[in-house]
Amino acid sequence: MAESNLIMIKPLSRIDPRLRSKAFAFLEKLTEDDSAPGLHIEPIKNSADPRVRTGRVDLQFRAVLFRLTGANDVSYVFHGIWNHDDAIRIAQRTKLKTNPVNGLMEVIEATTPKEEPATSTWVPSPGAPTAATSTADAGPSPATGPAAVTGTAPVLGATAGTAPAPAPGPAASVESAIVPTRRPWQVAATRAELVNGLGLDEALAERVLACADEDAILDLAGAFVDWRSNALLELAAGATVAEVKDRLEITEAPGRDDSDQAILDGLRQPASQGAFTFVENNDELRRIIEEGDFGAWRVWLHPEQRKYVTRDYQGPFRLSGGAGTGKTVVLLHRARRLAKANPQARIVLTTFTTNLADALARDLSRLDPDLPRAQELGDPGVLVRGVDALAYAAIKSAGSEISAAVDDVLGAPSSHVQQRTAGDAWKAAIATAGSDLPAALHTPHFLQAEYEAVVLPGHITAQADYLRVRRPGRGVRLNRKERAAVWQVIEAYRASSRVEGTLDFAEAATVAAAHLTKQAAEGQGHRADHLLVDEGQDLSPAHWQLLRALVGEGPNDLFIAEDSHQRIYGHKLVLGQYGIRIVGRSQRLTLNYRTTAENLHFALGVLDGGTYADLEDQPEETGRYHSSRRGPVPQVIACGSMNGELDTAANLIRGWAEQAPQEGRGTETIAILVRDQYQRDRVVSGLGERGVNVRPVDREAVKPGPPVAMTMHRAKGTEFSKVLLFGMSEKSIPKIVRGADYSVDEKQDALLRERSLLYVAASRARDELVVTWSGEASELLPRG
Incomplete structure (x- = not known):
């Protein structure tokens, strides 16, 4: 033989x-x-x-x-x-x-x-x-x-x-x-x-x-x-x-x-x-043959991607790049490389949402089913968790000791903080104590952002401290009287949370960071040896404080993947303000592997008119992004009514579904992306009435079956052969962008996130992209 x-x-x-x-x-x-x-x-x-x-x-x-x-x-x-x-x-x-x-x-x-x-x-x-x-x-x-x-x-x-x-x-x-x-x-x-x-x-x-x-x-x-x-x-x-x-x-x-x-x-x-x-073994051979294009990233790395997998860095490193350039691929391969180099290493792979963390965990298993996986924070192996789950894990493991950190951050000791604050808590606080707020500040959006960007990072627990704290990057200037009015609402918000025994996500991350920092200062060490971060542009100041506290400064401590053009959740920030200094350790990927050149140019056109800065507060440009693939020019279809748009969508999805078997693909590689869940359910129902079976997707993973429909937020981290962006009319832009009840800075930042969201959605399409609307087209669509 x-x-x-x-x-x-x-x-x-x-x-x-x-x-x-x-x-x-x-x-x-x-x-x-x-x-x-x-x-x-x-x-x-x-x-x-x-x-x-x-x-x-x-x-x-x-x-x-x-x-x-x-x-x-x-x-x-x-x-x-x-x-x-x-x-x-x-x-x-x-x-x-x-x-x-x-x-x-x-x-x-x-x-x-x-x-x-x-x-x-x-x-x-x-x-x-x-x-x-x-x-x-x-x-x-x-x-x-x-x-x-x-x-x-x-x-x-x-x-x-x-x-x-x-x-x-x-x-x-x-x-x-x-x-x-x-x-x-x-x-x-x-x-x-x-x-x-x-x-x-x-x-x-x-x-x-x-x-x-x-x-x-x-x-x-x-x-x-x-x-x-x-x-x-x-x-x-x-x-x-x-x-x-x-x-x-x-x-x-x-x-x-x-x-x-x-x-x-x-x-x-x-x-x-x-x-x-x-090919290393028969298992890898089978995966190469059976998974085709959607699994190719696990085997074939571009040389530039490979060097970021294999190199060592003396401190935090930041890898930026547009959608589809392989940042997540690098993170997965790097986690594998670090684990193989030291099976006892405690490696944490994290990202912003639970859905994205679940996708990372699945892809890591596909990459190497035998890779040692940690079950708890601090265990050897690779632990894949959403960043908020890491915060609550640290709080839970602290037990009654967490009370001191709660006192440090919020000004009142408590160990009963396992529940999460209700989503309407800021509205309730405004109703209770917001009578002195100016009209432009009378919104949960502003108050939550002020709380997360200024108050929590500084561990501010008294009005006197808030009156004199610096507020870099906040845009809206506040005089002494306005600050006092804001503080009254913050105190009402905190008082309600103390009664309920709850923390919101940002509070939990800040409290967990304070506890972990105290433990390290007392000689108890850190919970991780290497920390890899995906979608860094969406993380808040509290998240960065937590991540810095989880891993000590040293070789290969923090590896961060981010793209400011995909910031759809958080607010702009600079890493250096939170103890993460990346001087001279930052690079950018520019070659897109997911989308065709035609789809990429459409997606980049959405960003025109916006000004973006990365996590080091440097301008983020798109001029050198390019694709390795070619395909048809995206179609943009204006419809006279919602019924006409649904008819168009039904014809399109029906044709794509008939073609899928000829391409060796399942129909789950077809997606309809919409702005919100209401529109998603309306599209699923409307297409069903026209004999087209489409499956709504919320938190669950995309599995073999009919074409899927999901919100553009949920589509983050996914890719499909063919994508329909449905309902891209001017009405798809949220009230905060179109309305008059918000500050100029809030509206500008919200508009920037809307551009980023549409960019994310358009860049989910590997091969074919179609955009439809009825009425007036969204102002965010590229105009040639």
């Missing part, structure tokens, strides 16, 4: 469901014994590469592979599965080679068997256009695998085309594309830099320089399956050759030969690991 290693190519993720079990069985047997007679692993006569082999998957389909003999073992690069005759032709023409400049492995296609082209061509990925075709002219793709020879007939698993446009309902019309104009583009490199510095061959360098706009170079990048795809994507974003080499970690490692060992060495370089992976 001769065991062998298996190397998979990323574009394999498009696997026809009818071939998955056969593909797994074939590859499993290949790794166990490549000499097994049933596999029929055979060389191909007159092939461009003597390493190429074919193997029998079944009577109709054959796999194309490359056999590499290393110093101690044998490896197979799995290229794809095609109909028998097509597989033979592909095997004859395709070859592996090392790049003479950087030593990375490349997949090229010879013009004829045994004939190396004067300038190497490339092997297109599924559905990708060649240099001479447009997206609409893209040729067929294989049953599974990244390559297709021009003219090969479609086989099982050929990439499905774009969904048909929805049949408009009554009084519906498709507006002109509301997509921001593509920015001017010019490659930031010379021909010599592309060839001699980066390693592109001369013909490809000429094609890059000839690209007239960003669309052209994105089309070109989509035609490759190896390192060149990522390199062209970086060039499309305006990177220089030096920046491309840094982001992909391309080193000076010339490929002096095309030996098997040289190719294996090239495959192990960081720049190759974004497209090729050495």
Whole structure:
């Protein structure tokens, strides 16, 4: 029996469901014994590469592979599965080679068997256009695998085309594309830099320089399956050759030969690991084959993502990036890396909401089912909890000792604080003690924000302290009389909570932080060794105080992922004010893996008109965000009435659902996103009346079944193949933005969060995005 290693190519993720079990069985047997007679692993006569082999998957389909003999073992690069005759032709023409400049492995296609082209061509990925075709002219793709020879007939698993446009309902019309104009583009490199510095061959360098706009170079990048795809994507974003080499970690490692060992060495370089992976075991193989695109992030990390997983930092580190750039992916892999490096380490992975924490826990189990998991705060292993759950866990474990922390924060000792304050408590406090409040401050929104941003972080328990405290970043100026009026309401709020024995979320986090800080000062240590934070932009000052108290300052203490453009809950703040200093330890991801370039441009258009700052109070820009994928331009459909909009939605969802099986997807990859639960339930009912079954989703996970409908807030942390944004009219903007009973600062910040919410919703769509409304369109939609 001769065991062998298996190397998979990323574009394999498009696997026809009818071939998955056969593909797994074939590859499993290949790794166990490549000499097994049933596999029929055979060389191909007159092939461009003597390493190429074919193997029998079944009577109709054959796999194309490359056999590499290393110093101690044998490896197979799995290229794809095609109909028998097509597989033979592909095997004859395709070859592996090392790049003479950087030593990375490349997949090229010879013009004829045994004939190396004067300038190497490339092997297109599924559905990708060649240099001479447009997206609409893209040729067929294989049953599974990244390559297709021009003219090969479609086989099982050929990439499905774009969904048909929805049949408009009554009084519906498709507006002109509301997509921001593509920015001017010019490659930031010379021909010599592309060839001699980066390693592109001369013909490809000429094609890059000839690209007239960003669309052209994105089309070109989509035609490759190896390192060149990522390199062209970086060039499309305006990177220089030096920046491309840094982001992909391309080193000076010339490929002096095309030996098997040289190719294996090239495959192990960081720049190759974004497209090729050495499969560790059969469980990983099964996950790769069965989960396809939605599970690809667990195996193939972009080199820039990988370096943030593996590097150590002497203090807090902040990783920013737009929606879909892989920040959460980095956190999950980093948690795994830290746990494997030290199984006794106490690692906490946290985020803002319970739904997001549950999703993190599920994804961590998918990434590594055997990873040690902690059950309680302070236990070895990885603990995944929402940040508020961490606060209540610390309070519960403190027992009666929590009374001192309550006194420190709220001015009155109590250990009966396990219940949560009612949602209308601020309204009740205003009714009780708010008679002296100016009209502009007579809102729960302002008072809660003032309490959480100023009073709680400073542990203010007396009016005299509040009258003289600084209020940086609050916007609204308060004179002495106004501060006194605000304090009266705060005292009424606290008095009611003491009677009820409750804490609100911010109070609980502040109390827990005070208790943990006191314990550490007394020599009892901290509860965590490493703390990883997702969606950091939504956390409050109290949350940051809690997180700083949970883990002591030191190597790899805090790793924070955030995107100020996705701030849909919290208020703007600066981490340095809460003991978290990230001077010189901050980086940004710019390559979007989730959405198509067209959907990304639409989503970014929503942000136009807003001014955003990150957690270090630096301007947050979107100019360098770019996507690795192409797709149809988002549709925006104006409807004359709610009934017309529901008719349009029914036609659209019905067509998508019929198409889903052809794409190898379930209908749960279709989502309708709306502004609130009332509208969600109305849409579910209206579509049901039209014979379209849609399932409302609240806190539960999205599982196989009918298409889903959820609020845009609930959609945070999810992704779907196709998304309908329903009801995007001017009425979808909340009262705080449109009304006159709120301060200017409140309204501006609320409008910023509404932009962020629509950006989050639009960026949930992987492949296709449709936007509908009736009446007047929302002012937040991009206008071209």
